[in-house]
Amino acid sequence: MITVRDLHKEYLVSEKGKGLGGTLKSLFRNEKKIIGAVNGLDFHVNKGEIVGFIGPNGSGKSTTIKMMTGILTPTSGEVLIDGRNIARYRKETVRKIGVVFGQRTQLNWDLRLEETFELLRRIYQIEKKDYLDILEVMDSILGIGELLDKPVRQMSLGQRVKGDLTAAMLHSPKVLFLDEPTIGLDAGSKYALRKFIKEINTIRGTTVILTTHDLGDIQELCERLIIINNGVMMDDGNLSEIVERIAPYRTLTVEYYDSIVPTHPKAEILSAADNVVRYKFMKRELTAARLISDLSSLHPIRDVGIEEAGIDDIIRIAYAKTVQS
Numbered sequence: 001m002i003t004v005r006d007l008h009k010e011y012l013v014s015e016k017g018k019g020l021g022g023t024l025k026s027l028f029r030n031e032k033k034i035i036g037a038v039n040g041l042d043f044h045v046n047k048g049e050i051v052g053f054i055g056p057n058g059s060g061k062s063t064t065i066k067m068m069t070g071i072l073t074p075t076s077g078e079v080l081i082d083g084r085n086i087a088r089y090r091k092e093t094v095r096k097i098g099v100v101f102g103q104r105t106q107l108n109w110d111l112r113l114e115e116t117f118e119l120l121r122r123i124y125q126i127e128k129k130d131y132l133d134i135l136e137v138m139d140s141i142l143g144i145g146e147l148l149d150k151p152v153r154q155m156s157l158g159q160r161v162k163g164d165l166t167a168a169m170l171h172s173p174k175v176l177f178l179d180e181p182t183i184g185l186d187a188g189s190k191y192a193l194r195k196f197i198k199e200i201n202t203i204r205g206t207t208v209i210l211t212t213h214d215l216g217d218i219q220e221l222c223e224r225l226i227i228i229n230n231g232v233m234m235d236d237g238n239l240s241e242i243v244e245r246i247a248p249y250r251t252l253t254v255e256y257y258d259s260i261v262p263t264h265p266k267a268e269i270l271s272a273a274d275n276v277v278r279y280k281f282m283k284r285e286l287t288a289a290r291l292i293s294d295l296s297s298l299h300p301i302r303d304v305g306i307e308e309a310g311i312d313d314i315i316r317i318a319y320a321k322t323v324q325s
């Protein structure tokens with residue numbers, strides 16, 4: 001469906017010296033330097049996948065999304081949509097994709113929402129029936145119907161994002177690119193948006209590439225994660241595989257009847273206070289049942305709790321790893 005091959009993007013930026021002196025100097029001397037935002041990305045996305053495309057700020061996600069959607073031309077390398085190079089066959093491939101940037105609207109501020117949709121319908125030459133069908137779907141998932149008469153400039157952020165999503169879906173794209181779609185949305189709007197992503201993926205088989213800094217989005221939506229940093233690939237795989245690789249441990253919290261701290265040769269003590277001891281152990285070496293039984297044979301146990309590494313731990317560790325390398 002989508003193939004990215006040895007993709008690079010360099011930006012030419014003005015270089016300014018440090019401080020006010022530097023700023024003043026750069027007014028007279030125009031020194032430029034090249035920065036590599038995307039430095040050789042390779043991956044393939046199959047039809048029907050929901051892929052979380054994640055990485056720290058400035059890691060090159062938006063730049064990559066822009067190249068995948070034909071908004072930016074790569075410095076080198078290529079993006080194929082259904083086997084066709086998007087930069088070369090822009091007109092025909094662009095019909096297969098939809099894109100939404102959470103930070104920026106593609107709707108016309110001066111028009112009512114429905115007028116923008118009508119305009120898009122003509123641009124993409126969408127049959128009236130298909131157009132009404134998709135509006136109905138979008139109404140049932142996102143309640144777009146009640147927003148149709150509203151001028152775009154009067155819309156709240158959440159309403160505007162719903163409008164943008166509908167605009168991106170009108171021509172029934174096979175792939176939907178979403179760059180931070182949930183940014184700034186309240187819990188209810190986030191819920192609606194995630195529901196929308198799941199439903200178009202299941203009902204219409206739409207492939208979704210999603211960038212987000214929201215751990216809830218990742219956990220609820222993305223089976224596969226592509227993690228990048230400094231414009232290069234750091235990890236690519238199933239969320240559960242990545243969790244297994246990055247955090248192959250669990251934490252066991254044990255409450256004893258008094259302030260004793262029993263040790264175990266295969267478990268590390270993370271903390272001990274108020275009769276409660278937290279143990280960290282490798283899943284491969286030890287089962288929780290074994291650890292509990294070993295500890296309880298040393299000292300009577302009042303209560304236990306087991307925790308897997310959370311998605312926030314995983315992301316923190318993955319990003320820290322990428323910064324070092």
Ligand SMILES: Nc1ncnc2c1ncn2[C@@H]1O[C@H](COP(=O)(O)OP(=O)(O)OP(=O)(O)O)[C@@H](O)[C@H]1O
Pocket residue numbers: 011012013036037055056057058059060061062063064
């Ligand atoms: N138009 C531009 N001109 C020059 N440099 C740019 C431009 N757009 C992005 N960059 C630089 O390219 C790098 C990657 O930026 P990009 O916007 O792709 O990151 P990102 O992963 O989307 O970050 P964020 O999570 O903050 O959205 C950054 O160093 C950024 O400063």
Ligand SMILES: [Mg+2]
Pocket residue numbers: 061062063179
């Ligand atoms: Mg970005």
